[in-house]
Amino acid sequence: MGSLRTSPPPPRATELQRWALGSGAELRGLRASLHEALTGHALRAGEQLDDIPERVVLVATELATNALQHGLPPTTVRLLCADDVFILDVADHDLSTVPELADTRPLGAGGRGLQLARAFSLDVGWYATSHAKHIWASFPREATHDG
Template identity: 60%
Template sequence: MTRLSSTAPHPDAVELRAWRLDSFGELRKLRAALREAIERQTAETDDLFDKMAVVATELATNALRHGLPPTEVRLLREDDHLILDVADHDLGTLPEVDADRPLGAGGLGLQLTQTFAIDVGWYQTEKTKHVWASFPG
């Protein structure tokens, strides 16, 4: 297993939207609201939304499954980048990529995130652990 780089995302990023998730059932609403938010930011929405929706769903699912709710998802903008920042309250578990996991065995969320995003990392505050992914936007 490999760990993601431990770096805070773009310090000048501006929060565009934020969502609080307490259950897996809220993921559908997250994707719909994310599409609307992305459409307000860029004309090139379909491919970008598809990638960001997969990443948002995977990271939020990981946070709901392995972290301590509530899960907080934020959409940020810095210059020509859109950033997804997903937080949970489990400070004891670090995000790790299992590159050797076979397809169909689950646990591919961080691998997909690294595939679709141009940059991925994580950081901790006193109360939350964040995984973030940056996209051209």
């Protein structure tokens, strides 16, 4: 199994929005709210996401699902902004485990959230505070607003 780089996100990051999740039933609301935070408008039924928001929403859903299934609630999802990047920070309260890349699992066995984060983002890392374990991913800010 591979491991992620241990480092906090860029220090100049400012929080744009925060979500607290207690169960998988709240993931749909997270996706809709996160899309609105990234683009400034609600996602209408059948509307396709632009490339960057789609990647952020997909990675947020995967990392939050992992945290809900394997961590200790509540799961906190934060959208941060620093210079020319968006940063997604997902935290749970299980300090006894270290995030690992599930590169040896067969497809469909789950645990691919970190691989998706690495494939779709600019950078991925993790860090722990005294209360929570955080996994973060950064994304370019371009192509998120039409004007």
